[in-house]
Amino acid sequence: MSAVVAQTLHVFGLRSHVANNIFYFDEQIIIFPSGNHCVKYNVDQKWQKFIPGSDKSQGMLALSISPNRRYLAISETVQEKPAITIYELSSIPCRKRKVLNNFDFQVQKFISMAFSPDSKYLLAQTSPPESNLVYWLWEKQKVMAIVRIDTQNNPVYQVSFSPQDNTQVCVTGNGMFKLLRFTEGTLKQTNFQRGEPQNYLAHTWVADDKIVVGTDTGKLFLFESGDQRWETSIMVKEPTHDSKSLDVIQESESLIEFPPVSSPLPSYEQMVATSSHSQLSMPQVFAIAAYSKGFACSAGPGRVLLFEKMEEKDFYRESREIRIPVDPQSNDPSQSDKQDVLCLCFSPSEETLVASTSKNQLYSITMSLTEISKGEPAHFEYLMYPLHSAPITGLATCIRKPLIATCSLDRSIRIWNYETNTLELFKEYQEEAYSISLHPSGHFIVVGFADKLRLMNLLIDDIRSFKEYSIRGCRECSFSNGGHLFAAVNGNVIHVYTTTNLENISSLKGHTGKIRSIVWNADDSKLISGGTDGAVYEWNLSTGKRETECVLKSCSYNCVTVSPDAKIIFAVGSDHTLKEIADSSILREISAFDVTYTTIVISHSGRMMFVGTSVGTIRAMKYPLPLQKEFNEYQAHAGPITKVSRALSPGTQSYTCLPHALFIPSTSQCLFSFLRLSYLFIPHSLNHCLLTMNILFV
Secondary structure, X not given: OOOEEEEEEEEEOOOOOOEOOOEEOOOOEEEEEEOOEEEEEEOOOOOEEEEEOOOOEEEEEEEEEOOOOOEEEXXXXXXXXXXXXXXXXXXXXXXXXXXXXXXXXXXOXXXXXXXXXXXXXXXXXXXXXXXXXXXXXXXXXXXXXXXXXXXXXXXXXXXXXXXXXXXXXEEEEEOEEEEEEEEOOEEEEOOOOOOXXXXXXXXXXXXXXXXXXXXXXXXXXXXXXXXXXXXXXXXXXXXXXXXXXXXXXXXXXXXXXXXXXOOOOOOOHHHHHOOOHHHHHOOOOOOEEEEOOEEEEEOOOOEEEEEEEOOOXXXXXXXXXXXXXXXXXXXXXXXXXXXXXXXXXXXXXXXXXXXXXXOOOEEEEEHHHHHOOOOOOEEOEEOXXXXXXXXXXXXXXXXXXXXXXXXXXXXXXXXXXOOOOEEEEXXXXXXXXXXXXXXXXOOEEEEEEOOOEEEEEEOOOOEEEEXXXXXXXXXXXXXXXOOOEEEEEEOOEEEEEEOOOOOEEEEEEOOOOOEEEEEEOOOOOEEEEEEOOOEEEEEEOOOOEEEEEEEOOOOOEEEEEEOOOOOOEEEEXXXXXXXXXXXXXXXXXXXXXXXXXXXXXXXXXXXXEXXXXXXXXXXXXXXXXXXXXXXXXXXXXXXXXEEEEEEEEOOEEEEEEEEOOOOOOOOEEEEEEEOOOOOOEOOOOOEEEEEEEEEEEO
């Protein structure tokens, strides 16, 4: 049989806590991190291309693009070791130019990077406790100089080169603003800090020897050759009634306040943590970007200020205010703009400003619009579409429409179209949602909320509940293939309902632990379940009794599926194997080779199998299953993949994959897809991203 090959198609998501997470490749194309990829997105034509991260990566930490736009540097942790990979962006597809992973100095991870003006040198800052600044001639993998920036374990946030001088660099962090010059093989500090130390969060060069620096207390400083020339404080302004008018809202999608999640780098959480409680109300300056007239900076939640240089003076004045729009459909519209702007970038022509936020959103604004705002704040628009701002907990597809339904701890339900790669519908609720299933017709969904299970209609511009059931915190629910039934898990019991009269027709009892996975056979006559109690049961729905059972107490099952002819059950769990089960017996156990299989799906033909792993990869296998390592493996995310759902589009087969949705470091909130036989992955926790993938046969 021919091999199964997958190609990445599209991503819905952003890893906002990667340092320097958005920038322009050219006037139309931006680059941002999502899952285990960097995405090249054409803003005009809406296509995406992908720069893959390293195999076995535990997550990207920082990015940097060279001034000539030819190279991209990605800092990662790969198998517990730091690595910097430099890609050549001009080649199609982008190819690896150099990998820096052998170091003769102590390093845990690289948290900030910058290319020199001629793109020949790379500056990289390591995390505490080493806090080394490394100056590389990267093409030859030669360390030109290395110096310890801090001995007090203070976080360092940003390093940069002077825009015209390869030898002049700047480092900012908590209590530090340092200028260094590379000379005679060493990096020597050229400035002396005066005054009270500040928590310097971000900086930018506005001239060859002038730097604007922002702090966690809303202060901006201009330094020239290390000497302070100008200082101002950003004022906290309450939005006026006019500025919060719903007439100016360009998008109705919702974002809510959500606690910051843990991050593998200090860029955001440590910035907040190092500020005192009283300072948290101050407009912290997380991002600054220079342009020809001056600079833009973040100025507290939902707010960006433009500063322009005054003629014949080295001073800057505030010229414009740009706000993230409030959302009229939010449960609390006043909270929808309460997100910090973490990164800012101007397009090469300076016609557009893009911003990324702490809630994993991407915004943009045309600079000409700020000129006609007549004193009122201008407003950002979504760069693409609103994304999930918290872990995605459920995902489903359907047969008759190219739709994906997702639910999240951000209390929203979103309906995506994987043919047009757009967000079609969304609504926010009072309760968190843990599971979702899409009716085969694409007209209904069933959602497990924290308080109840709800059947809901998908309307043109609304998602409306029409039936509720008293099942709290349902973690698994599924419509049957015919759509006439649906099943919902309530702890260790499965409730089966009919969609004709909406009544409970059966309650399947037998599991002694939590049920983790349920799946219908092709003709909906049977339901298969697997749970943490090590039991895999096959239920006859006409009698409500178990037909077969296979119990292995030593294994906690993560996912089960069934062959198209319903003769063989496949199960994966905590014992690092894939099991074939028939007639209550385990026929074969296939090793997972040092990973845990977290999810599994089989193709409609029964000849292909796709398995998600605990390290964020998808394995594409032929069936019957090989005993050796005969599979293609694709690194989709840096966190476990925990759910897969299957759908059909005309003449093709589509799949969707959902990774773990817990708050765990090195995880994501991204949804990816893989072309024609489409896969969607939702990595776990921090990414909140969705990925689709194309399956080919060669």
